[in-house]
Amino acid sequence: MPTSEPLDRVLELLRLRGGRVTTARRAILQALLLHREHLTAEQLTAEVHVVHPDISESTVYRFLDDLETLGVVDHVHLGHGPAVYHLFEDRHQHLVCESCGQVVEIPAKTLDPLRAVLSSQFRFELEARHFALPGYCEGCAPSARATADVRLAPSD
C-alpha cells in the first residue's frame, strides 16, 4: 500500500533500485522537500543538521548524486560559486545576476529559437539546463555598465 507522500514515493523508487532507506537519506530528502528553493549542498547540509547534526556533507553530496540519477533532483551551476540543487519539476532555464546573485527562472522554451539556430547553423545541440545564463538583473545592470566603463582607468 504505497502512500502518496512525495517523500515515500521517492524512497520507494530508491528501494526498487536496490537502494536502502536510511535516516540520513530520509532527512536529506525531507529538507529538500521542505525548502523548495534552490539550495547549495552546504545550505542543504545546514538544514539537515538542524535535526541531525552528525550527517556528513559527503553523504549529502553522494545522495544528491543518487537522486539525480533517479531523476528526482537536478543541479544548476550559477556561474561562479557552488552548484544549487532543486527538485526536478518542470524543465526551466535559469538566469543569474552576476552582481547580486539573484536567480530568475524562465520557461525552457524561451531558448528554443536559439536552440534551432545553433542546431541548423552550427550543428550544436544546446543543453543549458545545468548552467545558468549569466547577466545582470534590472537593478544591477546600470551599475555594472558604469563599472565596465572605468575598467581601463587606473585601478587605484
Added chain:
Amino acid sequence: MPTSEPLDRVLELLRLRGGRVTTARRAILQALLLHREHLTAEQLTAEVHVVHPDISESTVYRFLDDLETLGVVDHVHLGHGPAVYHLFEDRHQHLVCESCGQVVEIPAKTLDPLRAVLSSQFRFELEARHFALPGYCEGCAPSARATADVRLAPSD
C-alpha cells in the same frame, strides 16, 4: 619611436598605467601571442616554462588578471574545469561540447534575438561572454542522448 609589434604595444600600455615590464610579463605575453588558441592558465604556464622554467603559476594568474583589466585578454569558463584565456579580439560567443570538450566560436550577434527577449520580457541583460554555452557537438549528440536514456536503469 613606438614599434608596431603587438607585444610592444601592450607593454607600452602597461607602462603608461604605471606597470613594469619584466621578463616574466614579456614571456607570458609572448606565449599568449604565439598560441592564439584558448589556453588554460596551466597550459600557458607550461608554454612559458619551455623558455623560463622558473616563472611561477601565480605570476601567470596575476598577469592574466592585469591583462584583463587592460582589456587585452579575456577569459571564458567552459563549464567544468579550468577557465581558458585568449586575446581579446572580436567579441564572440563560445559553445562547448560537454562530452568531448570541443569549443566552437560563434559570432556574438547570434545571441542578439535571445538577448532582446530576455531584456524585454524578463528585464535581464544577458552577458554570456565569460561563459560558454554547453551542449553537444555533432559527433557527440547521438551518444549523449543514448546515455541519457539509460540513466534511469540500474547503474550496474
Added chain:
DNA sequence: GACGCTAATGCCAACAGGTCGCAACTTCTT
C-alpha cells in the same frame, strides 16, 4: 652608473567546492 621607491616575483599556505578510500555500521533479505 648608483640610489631608492615601489611594483612584481616566487614560494608556499590557504581557499572553495567537491570527490574518494576505507573501516565501521546499517539495512534488508533469507
Added chain:
DNA sequence: AAGAAGTTGCGACCTGTTGGCATTAGCGTC
C-alpha cells in the same frame, strides 16, 4: 538471527585559484 551488500563518517585528497610575505628587480632620478 545471520550474513551479504549498501551506506556512512571521517579525513585525506583533488583541482583551480587566491593570498601573504619576504625578496628581487624596474626604472625615474640624481
